[in-house]
Amino acid sequence: MSRGVVAIVGRPNVGKSSIFNRLVAEKNAITDDQSGITRDRLYGKCEWLDQEFSVIDTGGIEIKDVPFMDEIIAQAQLAMDEADVIVFVVDGRVGVTNQDQDVMNILHRTKKPVIVAANKIDAIWVDEEDPVEKLRKEFEPQGIKVYPISAVSGEGLNELLWAVSNLLKEVPQEKIVFEQEFF
Numbered sequence: 001m002s003r004g005v006v007a008i009v010g011r012p013n014v015g016k017s018s019i020f021n022r023l024v025a026e027k028n029a030i031t032d033d034q035s036g037i038t039r040d041r042l043y044g045k046c047e048w049l050d051q052e053f054s055v056i057d058t059g060g061i062e063i064k065d066v067p068f069m070d071e072i073i074a075q076a077q078l079a080m081d082e083a084d085v086i087v088f089v090v091d092g093r094v095g096v097t098n099q100d101q102d103v104m105n106i107l108h109r110t111k112k113p114v115i116v117a118a119n120k121i122d123a124i125w126v127d128e129e130d131p132v133e134k135l136r137k138e139f140e141p142q143g144i145k146v147y148p149i150s151a152v153s154g155e156g157l158n159e160l161l162w163a164v165s166n167l168l169k170e171v172p173q174e175k176i177v178f179e180q181e182f183f
């Protein structure tokens with residue numbers, strides 16, 4: 001039995017919510033008003049093998065009246081504060097964009113484990129260089145593993161979940177945020 005919190009982070013449209021829906025059987029939306037900030041976070045519980053952990057779709061965090069990039073920065077910041085493991089989602093077909101790089105620069109500040117999910121691999125057709133190989137060359141020298149997945153077909157999700165659960169097992173139990181806070 002492992003516990004903990006996994007945050008899904010990334011720029012819009014990479015497939016965060018699709019991955020969240022794949023991992024979480026039931027959706028729970030929690031709204032929490034805090035001095036001018038409305039946080040519509042999506043928390044859910046993922047049950048996998050004999051394990052259970054919480055998942056946050058950080059794309060559900062909306063902050064009103066701030067520039068778009070500030071919102072993404074705030075989402076990444078919350079993930080770094082509240083998660084035990086961070087899944088950074090990129091579009092596996094296009095590789096790293098400038099916006100992905102901005103998110104990555106923020107994630108570099110955390111000591112928490114980060115892994116990359118290269119999503120939408122069902123829609124890749126390899127012409128010149130395999131885009132997932134390119135992502136591996138970019139991230140693996142930084143110690144960040146890349147998992148090719150498809151939220152649509154489900155391909156690669158088991159490997160991603162293995163990686164997440166192994167990382168969660170390394171988190172000291174006293175540091176775990178218990179899911180009772182969320183459910």
Ligand code: GDP
Nearest residue numbers: 012013014015016017018059120123150151152
């Ligand atoms: P978010 O903005 O990061 O939460 O992204 P969404 O989950 O809303 O997905 C954005 C778009 O990408 C939607 O049209 C999804 O159907 C599509 N999408 C998400 N995952 C995949 C995938 O694995 N393969 C393909 N082909 N499309 C996907």
Ligand code: MG
Nearest residue numbers: 016017059060
């Ligand atoms: Mg979304």
